[in-house]
Amino acid sequence: MNIYACNFWFLGLDQATEVTESFREQDGRNDGESFTTDIKVVQVTLESGLGHRTVPLLLAESSFSGSAKNWSSLLQLNADMTPEVNYFNESHAVWEPLLERVDSRTRRWNLKLEMKNNPVQDKSPVPGDDFIVLPEPRTAVNICSKDTMNITVSQCSLNVFANLAKAFSEGTASTFDYSLKEKAPFTVRNALGIPLLVQHSANLRLVGSSAQGKLHEVAVDQSVDLEHSVFEPSSRGKLSALQRQESCLFNLSIVPSGYSEISNIAVDKPGRRLYNIRGPMLQEAVSVLLQIDAAEGNKVITVRSPLQIKNHFSVPFSVLKFCPASRSLQPLGVAEPHREFHVALETYRCQLFVQPAGRLQAQYAASSTCVAWKEQVHHSSEVREVNFSKVPMMMRQPYSCPVRRNFLSGIQVEFKQSPHQRSLRAQLHWLQTAGQQRVGGAL
Structure with a gap:
């Protein structure tokens, strides 16, 4: 009997397989699910509608790049975006930064997002262990930025947000005022x-x-x-904001x-x-x-x-022009209360006077002094004639107006005291040296 030819089970030799070779972790890493996106520029503009026109309010511009893997089992998500937000300054008709750039305005502010789903693991304590191992979270989300966020808050930006809130409230309202007329740009x-x-x-x-x-x-x-x-090229369509x-x-x-x-x-x-x-x-x-x-x-x-005249009174004023030929005053128009009166191009260099109009016209005469257009830059060599015999002194040429002189002392000292502090202030108006030379100005 040949023992090598026998095929008994107790004489056989089984080929064992290592556990590390047959074990496969079920995390979905080899499933091959992957998605990558890269957006160079995305731009979002918030505008307020006025009739058939729109007024720009906010402008957001950003670049985006991200990748997603294994979304059917264990999701892994990585995203990177660089936002930049501007608001529209209507006073200067320019876009101003709300979320400013970093590194001396060389690049945008950066924001990163990481999201990961972990497999369920049994981390129950084993008898004899001296410590407890906490399981990893089922879903971990991490949003971080290493750059400093600089936000500009000004009166203009606050007005933009107020107009934005007003536009949303008017958009949700059920009533609309049809009496409002559309304004031209x-x-x-x-x-x-x-x-x-x-x-x-x-x-x-x-x-x-x-x-x-x-x-x-x-x-x-x-x-x-x-x-x-x-x-002119019709393919480009209408103008954007x-x-x-x-x-x-x-x-x-x-x-x-x-x-x-x-x-x-x-x-x-x-x-x-x-x-x-x-x-x-x-x-x-x-x-x-x-x-x-x-x-x-x-x-x-x-x-x-x-030359523009604004009437701050509650009564109208007549604007008069002095005519040298007839040496009389001719009316130019009426400056209404709290309104602006535009002097005509041909008369803004003349001597102008004002007089109350309406019910006060009979009670008051024309003003004793005139409103003159002063062009001292172009007429710096003009001769000015002053009458010193009148009080107050009056200038005769090139126009008629009173002259006021200011007398300043050589030195002025002021001392103030309160329960919390004391202050001493001295002001030197002029300084005279031994050579009889006077240094003007205030010190």
């Missing part, structure tokens, strides 16, 4: 006292007009409304009647701008001021002279 008002011609760029047009004309005449105390047109702020797209040219042209006036930013124009019969140039005001997406462009 640009309104040109003529306050020069003479007619003028307005020529606009190709990206603007008259409200409600499909004509391609760019030259319009504006009468005295009248206005013209302009709205956004389309780009950001493109509306480009100064190269929107400009005006103004020609006052009988004067030279003011060309290429950028109307993107509010402010005051002074221009010099000449007439055919004038030896010197006169000034024209463009006043651009912005409110709720509407820019009002007022063309007026540099």
Whole structure:
């Protein structure tokens, strides 16, 4: 009997398999589920609707990159985003940072997100162990940023949030005031006292007009409304909120009647701008001021002279002009209470007087002193004549006005005392040296 030929079970040799070779951890790592995304720029703009127009409020711009693995079993999520938030400053027509950049404005603020699902593990205590091992959380979420968050809080940004809350509240309201009229994006008002011609760029047009004309005449105390047109290439569509702020797209040219042209006036930013124009019969140039005001997406462009009179009283005042030929006062108009009176271009250099109008006109005469346009920069060599015989002293040339003299002592000392502190203040108005030289000013 050959024992090697026998096939008894107790004589056989089984091939064992190591446990480490057959064990496979069920965490889903080899399932092959993976998703990766990379977004260079995403931009979100919050705007407030005014009729058929929109006024920008907030602008959020960010880049995003992320990856997700094993979402059907044990999810692993990694995300990285760099947000930047701006608010719209309507006073200057520019975007200002709400969430500012870091590292001297070289890069955006960075935010990271990590999320992981862990397998369920039995961490029950074993008899004889001296410590308890807490199990890992089923889902772990980690949101972190190593950069300092700088948030700008100003009066303008608070107004933007107030307008945003107002827009949401009006949007959810069930009633709407249909009496509100829609305002044009640009309104040109003529306050020069003479007619003028307005020529606009190709990206603007008259409200409600499909004509391609760019030259319009504006009468005295009248206005013209302009709205956004389309780009010449029709494929680019209408202008966006950001493109509306480009100064190269929107400009005006103004020609006052009988004067030279003011060309290429950028109307993107509010402010005051002074221009010099000449007439055919004038030896010197006169000034024209463009006043651009912005409110709720509407820019009002007022063309007026540099001289403006505002009536802070509750009664109207008549504005009078002195005529040297007849040596009399001629009325120019009435300054209404709490309103602004624009002096005409041809009379703002004259001597102007005021007088109460209406029921007080018979009780008061014209003012004894005049309102004169002072141009000391251009007329620094003018001779000024002062009459010292009157009290108070009066200046005769180049215009009539009182002269006031201030007498200052050489040194002034002030001492204050309170239950908490004491203060001593000394002010030296002038200093005279041994050489009889006086040093002026205050120290």
